Amino acid sequence: MRNIFILVRKEFLQIFRNRQLLPFMTVLPVIQVILLTFAANYEIKNLRLGIWDLDQSTSAQQLIHKFTGAKFFQEKALISNQKKADELLMKDEVDLVLVIPKDFEKAIHSSNNPAIQFQINALNNAKAGIVQNYASAITQDFLNEKRGNSTLLASPKIIPITNYWYNPTLNYKTIMLPGIVAEVMTLIIILICALNVVREREIGTIEQLNVTPLKKHEFILGKLIPFWVIGHFIFWAGIALGKIFFNIPMVGSLGLLELFLAIFLFVPLGIGLFISTAVETQQQALFTSFFFIILFILMCGLFTPVETMPDWAQYINQLNPLKYFVEVNRLILLKGSGLKEIYPFIAKMIIYGIGINLLAIWRFKKTN
Structure with a gap:
């Protein structure tokens, strides 16, 4: 544990000293959450x-x-x-x-x-x-x-009365913000995780770490834990901004949402780690990350309903972690769903997280 703590401390020091990475993790998410929530509006007027x-x-x-x-x-x-x-x-x-x-x-x-x-x-x-x-x-x-x-055509009429559950005012900001926060956080975590490991390889420090007494699991945990913490900061900062600027409802349990977030974060971290083992340069890591991120965003159900996609696309979309996070965010915050409704998503993320991280560790062993 002491070795892991030292490596985690070293990672945080590197992050805070990186003048390019720090704004990317702090200022950029704030701007994206606010601007995208205003822009992503399907209500057409005038x-x-x-x-x-x-x-x-x-x-x-x-x-x-x-x-x-x-x-x-x-x-x-x-x-x-x-x-x-x-x-x-x-x-x-x-x-x-x-x-x-x-x-x-x-x-x-x-x-x-x-x-x-x-x-x-x-x-x-x-x-x-x-x-x-x-x-x-x-x-x-x-x-x-x-x-x-009309007196000529007077007849009993059926008058429908419509109630819109979970979003009574049909406010697009209410349904878009939870998804946008999930999308921004996932994008940033995959990118910084993939770039960080590749950067270590490019500047040669990863070889120095490989010859230290650090065990492999200590090295990987030391790399992933800081970004796991950063993911929490980005997500909850985005939710706080949503409450302050857009007054989004928070009907369900925030503790349950935190539980899902803690498990979910291992999936984008594993994807970022896997990408870092498959590329040689930061530029390659950037392009590869964006390839997956764009697919995740377009197919997650944030902008178009998943149900309207072709059957083959829906089958492929089962591998899209962002799809589950967007859905759980809305279920908990807007609908107030409990553990009974969220449990299947938690189970899927546990399986997904274990699988992608084991694959990334196996690849890391072969390439380093």
């Missing part, structure tokens, strides 16, 4: 609306007012023909052209279903889907109101 009214009726004007009164749309242009609509869509000056056909008002007060056309700018397919959902919801709400007030 959509540009083009209006083509062929009916010129009271009902048509009420529908238009319904659109322009919503927080999502702002009136951009009045359109009188298809050529003008095509021109605005081609120039990317409108996101939606609302086409109200002739006899729209008559259709509302008759047994016919009124037809409305949405011409949507689908250059960005994700945005187009949101536009279509907003427009459909506003139109359906308008028709329900009109028919509910």
Whole structure:
């Protein structure tokens, strides 16, 4: 234990003396957590609306007012023909052209279903889907109101009442911040762990350590423990920032979250150590780390739901540790899940951590 303590102390001294590494572990996470939480927002407002009214009726004007009164749309242009609509869509000056056909008002007060056309700018397919959902919801709400007030078509109505559990205000910052904190911490831990060991090899100090009485497990623990501690600092600093700046809820047990974090950290540390055994230079370590980190981030479910991925991608994603951390973060902080719900994730991380670290140790034995 004394040898491990001495090596850990030596690692911390190196870290604090490294003027390039220290800001990377302190200032950079703060900036990333704050900026990414503001930027990663899927709520789209101020959509540009083009209006083509062929009916010129009271009902048509009420529908238009319904659109322009919503927080999502702002009136951009009045359109009188298809050529003008095509021109605005081609120039990317409108996101939606609302086409109200002739006899729209008559259709509302008759047994016919009124037809409305949405011409949507689908250059960005994700945005187009949101536009279509907003427009459909506003139109359906308008028709329900009109028919509910009609003496001709008065009939009992089913009025749905929606409750949004775990995020009642649908605040994107609430669901994004726990994932962003997990992503930033994992990125930094993999990078600094991989670069640190390779740097020792480049400057020749690792050969000096190999000839000392240090045993192999003491050397590896001495290398990993400082970054395990740093991982805790980065994560909890990010959670504290989330509470201060965005008031994210903390429904579940922080002790349970700490337990999962303590186990999880051995996975990115093992990945970083394994990368360091497979490369020769810090540049190679940097590129290799980013290769895995980008895959982890894109497939972790932070920006796109895992369930929408193809089956083969979901199978591969079982090897993505960040996927589990993002999910556990949200389960504990937002849903208040307990040990019964988190236990399967803990078991997977224990197996993952043991496996990747044993592989890294085996590789380290062969290359050093």
